[in-house]
Amino acid sequence: MYISNRAKRLLNSPIRKLVPFANAAKKAGKKVYHLNIGQPDIATSEHFLEAIRNYDAKVIAYGDSKGDPKLIEAICKYYRQYGADYSPEHVHITNGGSEALQLAVETTCDPGDEVILFEPFYANYSTFVNQTNARVVTVSTSVENGYRLPPRDVVERSITSNTTAIIITNPGNPTGLVLTKKEMRMISDLVLKYDLALIVDEVYREFCYEGEFKSFSSMPELDDHLIMVDSVSKRYSACGARIGCLICKNALFNQQIIKFCQARLCCPTLEMLGATALYDTDAQYFADVKKEYQKRRDTLVECMGKLPGVQFGVPQGAFYMMVKFPVDDAEKFAIWLLQDFDVDGETVMFAPGNGFYGNPNFGQQEARLAYVINSEDIKKAVYILGEALKNYPGRTK
């Protein structure tokens, strides 16, 4: 039986591939602080389960392929409060932001087409591009420069006649970078000059701790090029609901996307019901959640700043930080932490950084830390990291 090159070429998720080591550590009695995955411990807004518990139809029937009209209306309303004027024909509900990204790539890329990613990037972007046999072209950013975007000419050099799309997150995963207006204008100019699709993942838009978050949806010149990816996962701490959406004003794109949606029939009926109710969550919930994340970020930044030889970009948004450890190889360091190290029976798990780069030789000293655990646990986790760095045999300086 033939196994496709498409499949073989994909990499295991850097966020999940060390799970077997973590499970072994737990089995051996160790407590593991999880900094590897963006699974918040924040309670899901109660509206979600309440709506589902009140569901009383006898048949859990197929929904609309485009998505539940009430959910679509709730999303339009959400965007209107930020001045973005979307109507129901612009919105398609998807199985999480993940499917939205897949469908956006499938609709804008043929095999061999090129998609630009700023590295380090959310690892699954690369998987979704490879899944369609398009090619990832990376533009590098670095810890030394706080992971800020490079100048326009550097980005422009990566565009070829095969480039069809740019994918970018804002606020950024894994860097926590919030784009400046200047960076956004630079991208917008290139998108218009080369007639590209701009696939923008703004799922962390409510989580901005420094400066001002500005959405690409506020730039009307992008209307025909902008494909927005959104999700309830992080905003309402409902990752397991798997409800996201694609938002786009390009009519030709929307004509095509519905065919993909029809083929997979629909998103789960109950989850769409729960997600609709989430949009009734009041502003205080966001204010509280944002305050909590800000506290965690401040704690992480303060504690990490005290570790000798460790470099990082201060995250302005989302809930991730990219760090560069003074070690030979961050993946080896991660495995060593799980297998061979503990402080009073406790250790730490993080996502090795090279999985967030297009070239596996890049980011080898780096790691992504998710600050989705409480501040006290963050302090303990960073203390353990500090002790580990003193003892790790592969320490480089």
Added chain:
Amino acid sequence: MYISNRAKRLLNSPIRKLVPFANAAKKAGKKVYHLNIGQPDIATSEHFLEAIRNYDAKVIAYGDSKGDPKLIEAICKYYRQYGADYSPEHVHITNGGSEALQLAVETTCDPGDEVILFEPFYANYSTFVNQTNARVVTVSTSVENGYRLPPRDVVERSITSNTTAIIITNPGNPTGLVLTKKEMRMISDLVLKYDLALIVDEVYREFCYEGEFKSFSSMPELDDHLIMVDSVSKRYSACGARIGCLICKNALFNQQIIKFCQARLCCPTLEMLGATALYDTDAQYFADVKKEYQKRRDTLVECMGKLPGVQFGVPQGAFYMMVKFPVDDAEKFAIWLLQDFDVDGETVMFAPGNGFYGNPNFGQQEARLAYVINSEDIKKAVYILGEALKNYPGRTK
């Protein structure tokens, strides 16, 4: 902005593309009998909502990429009662049978590879193949022959050096065909001779009304080639739950498939919980449901048999029938029924047949009828079809 050829090449779902006409008919006050979509009116097993209502965790968290271990165990147990010996490493939970099919194709086909479908086929098979830039190669069956598979040499002629997989449903959608042991051996021989993947959709396995359903999983010689697609949608009348699975004993396949699963993170946490509970449904539920469908099938077969000039294959399983109408074009006939015809304010919707063929010039007089409405409504719907055939301007004989 570039729109991919992949997207443009896809067809609108024949099952859903006439929905706007149906909506207009309803708006104009007509009652529409829906024979177009396989959405049963049978009540979902109560275990589903009960399990979800009892969920009391504070956070709706990400699940395992491979699927909830309890659900996987329930699926293994279900198969064991039929003598199929699957263990948890052979099972991956998917977003409905739809995602299972997509992932199976993505893992076994590169662009340009060929997948064999017996036409008429479930239309979305072709979409999933085209979505990956693989090619559909069809082997025709016909109403005149009761949609039975052609002889081995005809099937073998369609296999080339680019063929990597065969996709087949059993019991069949849209024909209701249940494969004979001889047909299954013929397919199995060819799969082994040419080292192909056999992607088998057995989601209707509980619905067999004539003869004996035999699963491909009962043929151990296929162990390294068989990729089973299953789903709770039809079996438990839980189409809107969107929980399916991929079952395969080929270790290399399973090594690859997990990478796709990791990229889209997980299936919905609550739906997996509900689906797990569905597997506790007792045998009486199936017996009752099967009896009900059998009654509907018998009613449909009897009533359709009285319409002059109409040919059809008697379905042995599932809940669909392919019919050939004495009309110029079944799609025009379907639109005419919705727009221009009614009997006492009532009309009928069905899925035009050409969408179930690889060549759009095939099946133009055919239609798929889903007998998912009760027997009294089936009688009324067929009566309306009969009256419509007397009055339709495009009647051919």
